[in-house]
């Protein structure tokens with residue numbers, strides 16, 4: 645979408661502290677959620693490499709919301725900080741057509757619309773935790789988490 649305004653996080657200074665929820669109903673939203681993911685992970689203290697892994701996973705989930713549903717969906721970002729573990733949780737959900745065969749959808753090369761079919765498998769590999777639930781006719785919900793490594797935890801984090 646040429647010329648579309650590219651917004652970022654509602655509160656860029658503090659976007660990882662508060663959970664945020666961004667809509668994905670238009671193609672240009674994919675860039676917005678990707679950028680938001682980079683902001684959140686940078687503020688969390690994640691390495692640039694891991695931040696780009698998360699951003700790529702978010703892009704894939706956002707692409708799926710756009711290309712595999714008619715009304716899009718939303719992506720929630722939440723900072724996790726519990727029991728000495730710090731990370732980011734991504735929840736992509738929609739009320740689209742759902743996935744009939746989740747195992748097939750998770751298989752590299754499987755696509756119902758002529759895509760590469762590597763998105764969901766890629767998200768699972770890029771993130772530390774991955775959960776998918778889907779009901780045909782109801783929608784799809786994917787939860788993915790990535791945790792800071794020990795080395796990342798030891799570094800000076802902007803927020804703490």
Ligand SMILES: Nc1ncnc2c1ncn2[C@@H]1O[C@H](COP(=O)(O)OP(=O)(O)O)[C@@H](O)[C@H]1O
Nearest residue numbers: 708712742749755756759760761762763764784
């Ligand atoms: N949010 C979604 N709603 C409905 N179906 C989905 C959704 N996300 C993924 N799928 C299904 O899973 C398949 C595999 O997804 P993916 O690995 O991202 O490959 P691709 O997007 O290239 O088709 C898709 O072709 C589609 O059938």
Ligand SMILES: [Mg+2]
Nearest residue numbers: 707708763764
């Ligand atoms: Mg895809």
